[in-house]
Amino acid sequence: xxxxxxxxxxxxxxxxxAEQPQPSPAFSERVMRAYEEQTGRRASHxxxxxxxxxxxxxxxxxxxxxxxxxxxxxxxxxxxxxxASHLLGNPxxxxxxxxxxxxxxxxxxxxxxxxxxxFNELQPVREIKPRVVRSMQDDQ
Amino acid sequence: xxxxxxxxxxxxAAEGEIEAFxxxxxxxxxxVFRLACRLTxxxxxxxxxxxxxxxxLIRYPGRFDARxxxxxxxxxxxxxxxxxxxxxxxxxxxxxxDDAEADLPHVSALEPGVDDGDVSxxxxxxxxxxxxxxREALVLFEFEELSLEQIAGISGCDAGTVKSRLHRARVxxxxxxxxxxxxxxxxxSPRKP
Numbered sequence: 001x002x003x004x005x006x007x008x009x010x011x012x013x014x015x016x017x018a019e020q021p022q023p024s025p026a027f028s029e030r031v032m033r034a035y036e037e038q039t040g041r042r043a044s045h046x047x048x049x050x051x052x053x054x055x056x057x058x059x060x061x062x063x064x065x066x067x068x069x070x071x072x073x074x075x076x077x078x079x080x081x082x083x084a085s086h087l088l089g090n091p092x093x094x095x096x097x098x099x100x101x102x103x104x105x106x107x108x109x110x111x112x113x114x115x116x117x118x119f120n121e122l123q124p125v126r127e128i129k130p131r132v133v134r135s136m137q138d139d140q
Numbered sequence: 141x142x143x144x145x146x147x148x149x150x151x152x153a154a155e156g157e158i159e160a161f162x163x164x165x166x167x168x169x170x171x172v173f174r175l176a177c178r179l180t181x182x183x184x185x186x187x188x189x190x191x192x193x194x195x196x197l198i199r200y201p202g203r204f205d206a207r208x209x210x211x212x213x214x215x216x217x218x219x220x221x222x223x224x225x226x227x228x229x230x231x232x233x234x235x236x237x238d239d240a241e242a243d244l245p246h247v248s249a250l251e252p253g254v255d256d257g258d259v260s261x262x263x264x265x266x267x268x269x270x271x272x273x274x275r276e277a278l279v280l281f282e283f284e285e286l287s288l289e290q291i292a293g294i295s296g297c298d299a300g301t302v303k304s305r306l307h308r309a310r311v312x313x314x315x316x317x318x319x320x321x322x323x324x325x326x327x328x329s330p331r332k333p
Binding site: 001002003004005006008009012013015016017018019020021022023024027028030031032034035036038039040 | 153156158161162165166169170173174177178183186187190191194195198199259260262263264267282283310311313314315317318319320321
């Protein structure tokens, strides 16, 4: 069959164009209701701050907070346990820099000096006997 | 309605002002539904897509830029994208713009004295059988009376591509609708691309 020419096709398209599809009568109402639901839901979300009883997402927030607190607690306990085991396993691994050492000049002959001793009368020290004191007991 | 005025209405509707939404909806719903119906060929689906189109406009009002074009054309573009999303969801491969002749619609020869409704149905069936890109070019040009440049803006291609799609669509329709020759009335006003 021979195809239509342009004018014939335009005529057919014109006939089809004259027939406009229309939505169903309830369509407008349906869309307006959907709009109200959508905007109402968003407004509801905006109006409910955290902590209000009617907030639909409050239980989820509470669960998240509890989970976060539990994680922090577990972390802190684990940290303390690790530190304790570390100290027990290496009791003498303290930092050498923290050991306090004192030098006590003891049993050194001290020249007797009167109350009127001047700087020129001081004698040079003949002998030094240093003793390292590592604890209070050593110092007694 | 001016683009700036429409933009303000969109913003107000997005903030929950129902009257602003009603004005927008009543202004554009017929055209948007018509396009959806002609692109999909399904009345119920066209209603769903039209609703989705308007609610999407309110959900993301910032996507409409009044400086880039009218709200009507923006809504046309949205409908086009929604239709294509549905197609992609329902079919794995879409013959967007192929020239295969195997899927030409079978329009039976009309009996003498048929009414306009039968011819109209045959035309819509033939349009529905066009490849998607050819169909949207034809519907936007012939039925919504947009220019090639406007269609190019909606389809995201250049005007030459639209013209080419339109030409191929008309060639297919001329062959597919040949049995309708007897059902034609006096020639209407032709609109050449």
